[in-house]
Amino acid sequence: MDTKQKRIRVLMFPWLAHSHISSFLELAKKLMNHNLYVYFCSTATNLDSIKPKISPHHSLSIQFIELKLPLLPELPSYYHTTKGLPTHLLNALFKAVEMSGDGFATILKTHNPDLLIYDLHQPWAPTLASSLNIPAILFYTASAAGPFFAFHAWKKLKGEEFPSPEFYINDCFMPTKSSRNEFGRTPPDSSNTEKTFQAFRHSLDIILVKSFSELEGKYMDYLSILLNKKVVPTGPLVRDAIEEHHENEKEILEWLTKKRKASTVLVSFGSEYYLSNKEREAIAEGLELSEVNFIWVLRFPVGDKDKPKLEEALPEGYLERIGERGLMVEGWAPQAKILQHTSIGGFVSHCGWSSVMESLKFGVPIIAMPMLMHIDQPLNARLVQDVGVGVEVKRGKDGSLEREEIVKVIKQVVGEKDGENIRNKAREMSNHIKIKRDEEVDEVVQEINKILHKGGLKIHDKKVNV
Template structure:
């Protein structure tokens, strides 16, 4: 047995400061410690680490160590420590957060120097992280917490040209989405656009790139991405967090769901970091009303905003829907809700983690993508047969009648049963593949560490 297998391999994890990135990095950390001889240093800002401590069961306390990365705030008084996260961050402060993250690169170098990890696993916006690691002879591997369809679509446009035809016609952007997508890579911070950051991060990844998906649903996109980047693309599985013991057990939501018929309720949530406009809230509300379907709807606002839900909902909405609807402000136990037998559909923005959860728990998706990778995720959801998308107008506006129609199709019509059957099939196939995928990740990471050891002797 070689020395890498005999001793613990230490891995430093550095996700971007968003919940949709921190969560899969944490789940990957858990998987690595359960399948291999790994010790994880999980690095993020104090405000993010405080939010994940309750999600870290005691059994991981000896093998996952939380490491604080402090961002400068004396130089950036508009970004106090409670804003060192994208969760609840006012959108106009996003460029400042990226700047602050960059300014923490020296602090990160000190962490590398102190911990001396065998390996760094990093995200897509911090090219300084692999650069600092590689300068210390520490192998660095990028982890994409997005789907392979999105990654291959974006890299196709970068490696070939924006006008070059993508070889998979079911993955595309509509005209009103294309402008937003093109602007994604252009927002500059510290002289680097997001597109340049992503490219530099990808280029520095040592031989392999990890990606949060399974070949059961994205084999052709994984293979195409491999050809585009010239690196081995290693799927890590769905990385869906298991609900914590007791989470949501006796909440009003679960009690309410217990009174509903099987597959009769639609769950509506747009993630932790997208905030609906008043117009979107109105059309979704009136669509829910027209559908006559029971619903639970989670609505969030930026931290510090004092808006009242009642002021944004259509006048008399709650009175008209009565007992068949529940509107929740802030947070709800999403995984617990999706697992409940009363849930028959999920109105989702199609953030990738939410898509993976929905498939794992066999819940058909009603897609209302908003921005970022979500439109491409929504196309993939339809391609693999686990959901339907709410079509918008040519200008990208939502219409209540279309919202109601798709909800009714999924919850009431026969197509809903077909979608659920496909979700159940994919869920089972992905579950059967999980251990094999993580074992593949473990072997790839160990091989990098062996290469490092042999080159330093």
């Protein structure tokens, strides 16, 4: 008999973004370590990129399932991922995924998993699973503070007061009533709010959240009450640095090793955000004036015909002026290996949730620089500041970055005595993560067993207090 038939079989269905896929893949590895068998469903483009990340140890416990998207003239197959996707094609990708329901239903019927773990952006997936008597649970790959804020932002539109003043964010980040959607991330031409709520409501009994109680305990407790479902943290789910392999990592790490302990900042804004010319200029000038060492990972959209050369994208003479104090890296860098290096003293980050988790795992304080049009990032930045592991770079009233503010925050976090509390708090969070190891995943597996023991009931919408 096939050994996988003796084990709980889980189908994991992440959204097509790099951070979502990475989070699902790390959770998959943890579940496989608990003797669960995983079907991992995504597009061919994404599967090709993650298959090399599976160790021989895990290869016998996972099967990759291709989700075939309908071919749209504006969306060739190499764009069936958000990695390198031009911003104007994001709506087309959402549309293609929504049109793939029949294909996904066939996948469910063919493999008949014991459980579906789905993502926020596929609220229709649990309905399909329910029709086949397959229980489904949501894995939310961002902070618990995000839905906490979103539910109350909508309540405020109805005249209710927002309960948590530390999460007030600059008006330049706030969407209007007509455009407010899934924390700023889903396409503006769909009924996103109701779909977002559906994704939470349709999760059976529990909701998995990529977080840990020392960081977000009060928000997870609140969401459990609000949603009438148990919110179960998975832990940070950070990929082991030893698993990272980049062609330029030797050069980067050799450069970093020459720097003093905690004297250098990593500057990176995620895999899907491309800086505007004004943002790039302000950051470049801020780094130059800060007088700290830095590694700056700079990205441009894949296939951009107007992509500038590196020296053209920076202020004139910039590379010559910074000299050995700065290292410019175009494209990708081994982020985890850089963050765990002793020469790193801070992380200038957009505060994407996966980057926040990586920074805290390695005890690196955060210079929080969230980007416009991403409501989750300023929320994460406020959370980082509220718990004392970083400081937010405040934008001007018009939303612009100002070099003087960048300099001030970098020096505060990395160099000044006032920043010692921040650095200590970041190390404290790192110690919590190390001590707990996989305690959160142990609870996840226990909750999955409870659901399956109940017989895999169909989706039922418990009362949600929103």
